[in-house]
């Protein structure tokens with residue numbers, strides 16, 4: 001089974017907590033919000049530092065719905081680097 | 086026997102019914118502990134650095150059992166020391182609501198992370214202890230703040246969440262200190278997801294196992310949509326609910342919708358095959 005690489009350009013994805021289009025469209029609920037600042041007190045739960053990541057990337061089918069729904073073209077999905085078990 | 090009861094029940098029936106395990110300032114857990122505590126404690130963890138990383142999933146796919154075992158053990162040791170959960174039934178939650186103070190309804194970090202839920206739609210977690218006054222004082226910092234509840238109001242809220250189909254779990258914040266009643270579902274909640282997808286026991290099964298009485302089951306299938314653990318299916322051949330006791334987490338959600346009372350919650354300890362399956 002191939003594992004995908006999910007790349008999100010954080011510069012293009014502003015305020016993902018209000019947008020969240022990719023989170024909602026994904027049929028296997030792969031995407032989630034993390035934070036770019038690590039476990040720094042208070043900042044870690046500040047939406048200003050939220051980023052989109054492939055939290056459950058192993059369930060990505062490569063359907064590209066998230067890529068298509070993203071208004072700023074921030075998401076790239078590739079299966080090239082995926083291992084075959 | 087449940088190792089947490091063995092260590093921390095101090096004569097009480099369960100470790101989470103021992104008031105001493107609630108007597109600590111919530112979130113006294115230090116930064117470095119939080120960092121390794123997993124996705125619920127640290128949103129960064131939810132964003133790709135969960136209890137285990139990509140190497141774990143690659144090892145799983147490559148059937149590299151040795152690596153999987155090593156990473157799993159390390160992740161479980163970290164989680165159990167700092168932040169892990171155990172499934173409890175609604176009756177037990179009602180008991181717990183009588184011993185904790187203050188009872189505080191707060192927003193859920195997991196659903197904020199996985200659904201991007203706005204705060205006003207996201208009040209599904211219960212925190213307790215004096216640490217909750219910080220959440221009241223700095224609502225921006227603590228994402229939506231807190232609603233304080235009486236025990237009766239707490240029970241009403243829990244009953245609504247139970248009807249919605251959410252699993253009640255007790256979570257430690259610096260084991261054995263219990264700081265939260267999480268109301269969880271798969272796959273948005275990091276605890277269930279980590280246990281089910283990755284086999285890392287950040288969430289322990291509860292003290293009960295559901296058991297179907299075939300004389301009583303009328304085949305209505307209402308229970309079939311309730312299980313978050315892949316333990317319950319509806320059997321086409323018998324037209325009855327079928328529960329796998331090895332997979333059952335003992336949440337009782339299926340039982341709670343069964344009109345003819347065909348599902349009983351049996352003590353895990355009474356079934357030798359699953360007594361030590363946590």
Ligand code: SF4
Nearest residue numbers: 026060061063064066
């Ligand atoms: S490609 Fe499809 S399955 Fe993969 S993350 Fe995007 S929406 Fe989800």
Ligand code: SF4
Nearest residue numbers: 013016019020022070
């Ligand atoms: S759809 Fe695009 S802009 Fe919106 S949250 Fe997802 S990655 Fe960010």
Ligand code: SF4
Nearest residue numbers: 302303305306308343
């Ligand atoms: S809800 Fe009860 S009666 Fe209906 S199928 Fe399930 S076990 Fe049987």
Ligand code: SF4
Nearest residue numbers: 312333334336337339
């Ligand atoms: S079978 Fe019933 S009690 Fe067991 S985990 Fe599923 S819903 Fe919960």
